[in-house]
Every structure is written in C-alpha cells, then in structure tokens.
Amino acid sequence: MMGRVAARLAWRQARGGGRHLAVVGACVALGVAALVAVGTLGAGLEATLAREAKSLLGGDVELRAARPLPAEAETALEHLDAGTRMVRVRELVAMVRGPARGDSLLVELKAVSEGYPLYGRLATLPATPLGSLLADDGAVVQRQVLDRLGLAVGDRLAIGAITLTVRGVVEAEPDRSAGLVSLGPRVFLSLPALERTGLVGFGSRVRHRVLLGLPAGSIAREVRAALAREIASPSVRVAAYDEAQPGLRRFFSQLTMYLGLVGLASLLVGGIGVAAAMAAFVTRQTPTLAVLKALGADTRTLVATYLLQTQVVALVGSLAGVALGLAVQPLLAAAIAGLVPFTLEPRPQVWTLVRAMAMGLGTTLLCTWAPLTAVRSVPPWLVLRQDVAPSGRGVSRALTLLPVAAGLSVLALWQAGSFKIGAIFVGASLAALLALWVLARVVIASARRFPRARGLAWRHGVAALARPGSHAPRVIVALGIAVMLLVTVALLQGVLGRQIDHERRQDTPSFFFLDIQPDQRESFTRIVEQAAGAPPALTPVVRARLAALDGERLTRAVVDRRRSRGDGEERRWYFTREYVLTWSDAPPERNVVTQGRWWIAGARGEAEASLEETAARHLGVGLGARLTFDIQGVDVAAVVTSIRRVDWQSLSTNFFVILSPGVLDGAPVTWVATARVPAAAESALQNTIVATFPNVTAIPLRDVLERVAGVLRDIAIAVRLVALFTLGAGLVVMTAALTATRSQRLYESVVLRTLGATRGVVARAFAVEYGVLGAVAGAGGGALALGLAWALVRWVLDAPWSFDVVPLALGLAATVALALAVGFLSTFRLLGHKPLPVLRRE
Amino acid sequence: MITVRDLVMRLPSGGRSLTILDGVSLEIAAGEVVAVTGPSGSGKSTLLGLLAGLDTPSAGSITVDGVEVTRLGEAELARFRRRTIGFVFQSYHLIPTLTAIENVAVPLELAGSAQPLPTARRLLDELGLAGRTGHYPAQLSGGEQQRVAIARAVALAPPVLLADEPTGNLDSSTGEQIIDVLLALNRQRGSTLVLVTHDLALAARAGRAIALRDGRLVNGHHPR
DSSP: HHHOOOOHHHHHGGGGGGHHHHHHHHHHHHHHHHHHHHHHHHHEEEEHHHTTHHHHTTEEEEEEEEESOOOOHHHHHHSSSOOOOEEEEEEEEEEOOOOTTEEEEEEEEEETTTTOSSSOEEEESSSSHHHHHTTTEEEEHHHHHHHHHHOOOEEEEETTEEEEEEEEEEEEEOOOOSSOOOOOOOOEEHHHHHHHHSSTTTTTTTEEEEEOOOOOTTTTTHHHHHHHHOEEEETTTEEEEGGOOHHHHHHHHHHHHHHHHHHHHHHHHHHHHHHHHHHHHHHHHHHHHHHHHHHTTTHHHHHHHHHHHHHHHHHHHHHHHHHHHHHHHHHHHHTTEEEHHHHHHOOOOHHHHHHHHHHHHHHHHHHHHHHHHHHTTTTTTGTTTTOOOOOOTTHHHHHHHHHHHHHHHHHHHHHSSSSHHHHHHHHHHHHHHHHHHHHHHHHHHHHHOOOOOSHHHHHHHHHHSTTTSSSSSHHHHHHHHHHHHHHHHHHHHHHHHHTHHHHHHHHSOOOEEEEEOOGGHHHHHHHHHHHHHHOOEEEEEEEEEEETTOOOOOOHHHHHHHTTTTOOHHHHHHHHSEEEEEEEEOOOTEEEEEEOOOOOTTTOOOOOEHHHHHHHHHOOOTTOOOEEEEEEEEEEEEEEEEEEEGGGGGGGGGOOOOOTTTHHHHHHHHHEEEEEEOOOHHHHHHHHHHHTTEEEEEEEEHHHHHHHHHHHHHHHHHHHHHHHHHHHHHHHHHHHHHHHHHHHHHHHHHHHHHHTTOHHHHHHHHHHHHHHHHHHHHHHHHHHHHHHHHIIIIIOOOOOOOOHHHHHHHHHHHHHHHHHHHHHHHHHHGGSOOOHHHHHHO | OOOEEEEEEEETTTTEEEEEEEEEEEEEEEEOEEEEEOOTTTHHHHHHHHTTTOOOSSSEEEEETHHHEGGOOOHHHHHHHHHHEEEEEOOOOOOSSSSSHHHHHHHHHTTTTTTTTHHHHHHHHHHHHHGTTOOGGGSHHHHHHHHHHHHHTTTTTSSSEEEESSSTTTHHHHHHHHHHHHHHHHHOOOEEEEEOSSSSHHHSSEEEEEETTTTEEEEEEEEO
C-alpha cells in the first residue's frame, strides 16, 4: 500500500526536482561508466586468457627446464599415449649480426622441431610452412631484425659460429608471452642449426621446452599430474594449459584491480554529488514536506517516496553509465594493447554490467540516506509558522553518516575483491575526504575571519565562499579527489621514469655482457677499455641448481611440501630456478649484511654462503642452513653464515647467493661484465664485441629501459583514462553546487549592480570565488597526491622517492583554469539579467 | 467532539521562552461551527495547529473524537491528521508541482483510496472547478486555489474541519464565497468546523465565537 502511494508521489514530485535528479543521474552514470569500462576490460582479458590458453602455452601440457631434460623425463615422455604429438623448443637470448654492414642486435632465438606450433597460428611471410622455411640453414625473423640490421629477406644473418639465410618474416607467434618486456625481436631457426651455433654450451641460459598435443579424450591435468609423479626433479616445470601463465594472469588481475579502484573513486566522488543534490532537493522541498505531513503523510511514506525516486533515477543513470562505459572501453583496451600478447576482444558480460549497476544503485542508496534523514525532522507546524527555522542537526547528523560509511566500505571491499586492498582503499579514501573537508572548513573560517579589503571583487568573491551553507566543502572535496588521482599518476610516472632514465643514472652500466669464456677475458677487457676509457667490471659466475636443503634432496614432493607453507608460484621459483653463483672476498657494493657476519677475507675455512633476504624468506631458511648446489652433476655445499639485503634497483650485477672464495674452485666458470660507455660509442662497441666473440651476449640496458618506459607509459594512460571519470564527476558536483546557489547569486549580483557595480565587477567577483575554489582543490589534491604517491613508491613499488614540482604546478594551474571555465559556463547567464524584474520578484 | 483542558504552549524566542497559549480550556460539540477571533499574536493559529496535531503542547490535553491527541506518537499523529482532520490554510499551501486534481488526490492516496483521481474530480466539480482540474496552482486565482485547498481538506470527509484565516489572502467577495462553501459543507456533512479569523462579520456567521487575547480565552458566548 505504502509502496503504491510512494510510487505515485515519487513520480509527481519528480517534476519539482528535475535539476537535482539530473545531477544524481549524471554522477551515477560517470561512476558506473568507469566501473563498466574497467570491468569489461578485465573480463575480456580473463576470457581471452582462458580461450587462448593452449596457444599461449603452446600445447596442452608443457615441460620446461633450464637444462636438457633429465633421463627420467625422457622416459616419462616415451610412455605417453601413442597419439600424443610432441614439439621440442629451445629458447635463448643471443646476438645476431648482419655480415654485410657488421651491425649486431640482441634477439630472442627460438629453435623449434617439426610440427610447431601445435595450437594457434604462426603467421609468416611468405605463408610457407615453418619447417620448409627453416630447412637448409634458414631463419625466420621479426621485421625489426631486418630494419635494425638493414637486411632484406634472402640476406645472410650470422648467429654464433654459423651463418643463416633469412627466408621469411614472422608476423604473429602464438606462444610468445614470456613477459611484458622482451629483450629483443624474435629469430626462428631449426634445432640442428642451433646446435651448430655453439651457443648452447655450458653456462648459457637456454630454456628447454617440450610441448605436448594430447589425443582426444586425454585430460591435460591428468597427464600433467602423471608426468609430475614420474619426473622427480623439481627443476622440470610441468604445466597444463588451463593452469599456465600465472604471471601474466596475476599482472592483468592486479592491473584491473587497481584500475577498478580508480573507477570506484569516481563513483565515490559521484556519491558526494548525489548527497549534495539530495540535500539541496530536500531543503527546497521542505515547505511541501510540511504540507504533506499536515495532510497526514507519515515520515516513512515520504522517505520511501524519495528513495524510490532516486533509485529510479540511479537506475536510468546506471544504464546510461553502462552505455558510456561500453563506448569508452575500446579506448582503454587500446591503451593497454601493447601489454597484451594476444588480440583482445572484450565482450560485455552480463555479470560485470549488473555488478557495476548494483554498485551505482547501492552508492546512491547510501548517499541519499543522510540527506533523507532530514525529512524526519521537518515539522508539520511549518505550515503555520514559516519564519521559524527547524533546528536539530549536529551530532545526530554525524551519527547518520556512520552506516553510510560502513555501507560504502562494504561496496569498496566488494569492488577490490581483497580485504587488505579494500581496507587500504577505504582508509585512504576516508583520510583524503576528511583532509579535504578540513581544508575547506579552514578556508571558510579564514574567509570569515580575515579582514576583507582588496577591492569589491575580492571582497565579494571571498565572502561568497564563506556564506552560510557554503558549497565550498563539497566542491573542494570532489575536485580535490580527482586532482589527487591525476597528479598521483603523473608523480608516479615521474618517479619511475627518472628511475629508468638511463641518461640521468650515471652509475648505470650501458651493457650487461654475458657468457664471456675464461680465455676471452683478457681480450674482452682490452676492447671494452678502449671504447669506454675504463675497464669493465668483471664477475666470475657459475650456474647451478639448488639440489638439497639441510641435506634433504629437493624432489618435486619436497618442494611442494616446503613451499606450501607460503604463497604459491613465486615461492616455487626460488627452489627450482637456476642460481648464478659467484664468490667474493668482501660484500659487493650496496649489499648490506642484515644477519650473521661476512667471512674474513683470506681465511680458508668451512664453505660459507651469503644469502639474499627475500630468497631466504621464500626458501624458509636462515643462518646455519646448509645449501647444496648441483653444478653440472657435482654437488657443492655451503653453510649460510650471513643474510644480505640487496638494492635491486641499482642495476648492477647482483646475486642471490655468494659463496666464500675457494668453494667454487674447479667449477666451470664464465664471466659476466658491466660497462658504461658514452651513448655515441654504444653500438660500435656492441658490434665489435659480437664480431670478435660471437658467443658473448651484450644486453643494451638503454633499449631495455626504454621498453620498460613504454610499458609504464601504457599503464599510465589507462589509469588516466579511468581517472578522468572522477574528474568528470567532480565537475558535475561543482556545476550542481553553483546551480543550487543560482537564485541567491542572481539576487546578490543584481543588488550589486543596482548599487552601481558594473557587470565586469560582478564577473570578477565570480572569478575570485571560482579561482579560489580551484586553487584550494588543486593545492589540497596535490598535497594528498604527494602523500599517496610517496606511500605507493615506498610500500608498493619499492623504489627510491624522487620529487618533481611540475605535475603539482600543472595540476594546480589546470584545476584553477577548469574551475573558472566551469564556473562561468554555469553562471555567465546571470550577468545578463536586468535588475528590476529580479528585484520585483524577490 | 473536541475537548481542550488547560492547554499551555511555550516557544523559545531569542533565548527566552514565549508563552503563546496560557491555560486554555474549551469544549466544542459535534457539528458545531466555532469562530476563533483575536488580534494577531493572540495564539489563534497555534491553538488550531495543536487541535490538528501539527505540534505538541507544552502542557494540557486535547481530545478529538475520543482520541487524546496529546498522547499520540509521530506515526499515529500522521494517521490522526489523515482520518480526523481537514485543514485549510490562509496561504492555501498547495503543492506547486502538482496540478489541482493531483493536489486533491494526495490525502486520498495517502489513505489508500482505490480511485483517488475520480473522487478528486468529483470534489472539484462540486466546488465549481470542473474546468480547472489540470491547472497548476500558479495558474489559478487565489479564490480558486483556496477552493482546491478546501476540496483537498474534505477529500476524506473528516469529522473535523479546521480553517486558519481561510479568507485572509482574498478580497471580500471571494472571501464571502469561500465562507459560503465552508458553511455549506458543514451543513451537508455534519462535520465540525473551527475557523480562525479576525474578521468579526465572518465570526458572526459562526454558531459560536470565542476570543483569545494574550493566549487566554476572553469569552465563550453563544451569539445565537
């Protein structure tokens, strides 16, 4: 019964609240649009990852190891069903050279057997089967290889000890998704050719993969489990297609989660708009509410009326938001296209849309709640004594905000999908809202207190901010949040950009050189010294696998048991990875011993090891643990006597494990080197090194860092795009606040003009007001952005903090300009009114 | 029908308490027409508002139609106003965003009436506003607005009709017509009518006039 009455009243009462309800709808639409855009992107990524899973892995099941597969693995493979197709792949990073010009290039080599690829399509030009292109020392390369070396199809390409002929160009490769940043373009060759390059010697880092195509009826997970049981060595990773790519999956889910939080921020700012619009609406409706109460309407019916009204508007706004979000989503997908190793075809998912709409409706419900409690306090006797203002706010009003905050927190947790992240978001949001609100209050208080001199325009502009029931707090809060997000993105981009800006980092080497053989060491040093003017920093390394911990052999079962104490894949990696060992008399630069003590130089006692602290944590070992390494089949053991903290940001040669001198005597050693060379000399040095030592890999850091910068740029664009919705919501809040004070403004401006002020003076007074609003929001948002960016750099990105004033200044200037522009667009028509009719109406 | 006992109303005013009604007691029989007169500020409107349950007195009790109004809670008061009281205001208090017929329909809808709009149309018809049902208040003259307000007040046929200076904003001939309408309704429906006025000629048309001065009842005579 009450529902029907409320529905009728809601429908009719909506006529009086068009403007307020439009604000509600717009705010909800912007917030929902941001969530829909991000949600659809996330769902699309997940669906594509699932659909392309076989292509991305390269098979139904993959075996992967850093060394040739052990005999037990080969035996297990022989026992597979007869119908199983099998492809062998070896991948490594190496240098190629164009013999004609002598230019060299770091590439990712991939040698494949007949039958590759099992799933997905390898697109080559010409579109000839890969096997025939690679036969007779053929190579198929990505176009960048030709461009960088000035080659064409048909030209010769030197790799290690042999020379191949480029037979074609690869345009798409199904299973190339190793990481976000590749070290170089792809070069395909055949397995026998790879053998003859001489690059697959000891010490080189080769990824050995076996891809399996299972016959119909076989279940990938079962085959994987069977293989895992038979292959005890944990260094052979066995994966089924539907559980692969955890790194990629995690990256995307984190990206969409952070984007989702930025989207949620726009919904929160929209919520401020909803609350403000409803408060203004209820105030305006107070006489009507009193009449309705006098006619016998009870508070419940009236509250239900307004709730219904706003929910319907929120529903319409949500639908508009869905449409807007779906329209914007392709832009977002384009922004991150460079990070995605497959074609992204996001399709709107019902659940994503419903969820975003539920968030919109829920936020509206919560944000209308506090203003609607004012309905209760409208006394019916107002119909008799309108001159008496109803009282009773303060503490009780603050109390009504508690359930609202709680409800919004629940929504935030739902969006974040993680209690910890959601809680941090809620805490940070509350802190930011409170800080901006306090700032606004301080500005209002000082506007009231300080003497108003400085001419008419200034006096009136500042006075307008301080009027009773000032709109300044909500405008400053809403705009400030948007400024905070956008400036934070800019600050973070700056921090990370400087971090990877090669020019600025004088301590960063230009090259990492890998796989220098002992007999090449002397001439290598001489060549580099000539080019760089200083000798390279050489470090001896021995590649090894962790074979046992405290005497317990690491089998797959042992690793599974040990890693189950902690968190998943990353932890497993510390048990199964190839360790690069070195020895040293003293701790390397920027390494700090945090536990235990470093060995005494020159003392040849027990074999000692110094372990990096994250590795120690993930392996679950501490001082006194006994590490046994397998070096080419020979066990070498050492006791952990110190734990180190390593500055991984330093981009110099760093090690998880350093052994005391003597332990590695007799082990097969290669050398790695770093060198800083003037930018102009880089490519000449690289070409000389590669021509002289075909087996040595030169990783040009400048290139790699530029690629990392590209990834960061893409991410920043995506975040900005979502943050723009917050800015949009902030501007709606500002427009609404200015329109709500329209009649008051009109009256004041007319009175001023009656007293002889020109339109120019009135316009200047408006400008002062909007400019101050923008400046306070810009400064407050900028200050919060500094805090947020610092916290993110410190705790999430784990990078050194650096500060740039440009984003802050830009943020401030842009906010002032935007506030002025939007303010004038909302109010310039007031200046056109003739004074007399306005005064008569009053 | 209406029993008022020792009614006191104080309102805060500038930090002090202002006594509006100071011990008013009176009885009004069912079907009676009573005019409440007195100078402005004498407490007439406040008395009427308290009879309607629009506010709570500082002391004393009011019983209307057997219900002790002064003991009702907020939700019960809303129901009481809906069922028992029709109220006509000096400044009409129509809802500006609703048309005439929609304004009349509001109490019917609040009471859950099955056919609010036809009933509202019939009432407007009876009051001579058949051609004005779709107009908004701003499009109606003062007399028309007040007739809409009267239609709204009697829509649920309340046993008590309260009118606060119903002609105060109208010229004398229009005011005359409004009073005719109110008295006719009182005769037809047998409802009790209490009207506040400072127009003595109007008060003379009531069955009884009571005068208030400084919150106290001055007399309670029956002129007829």
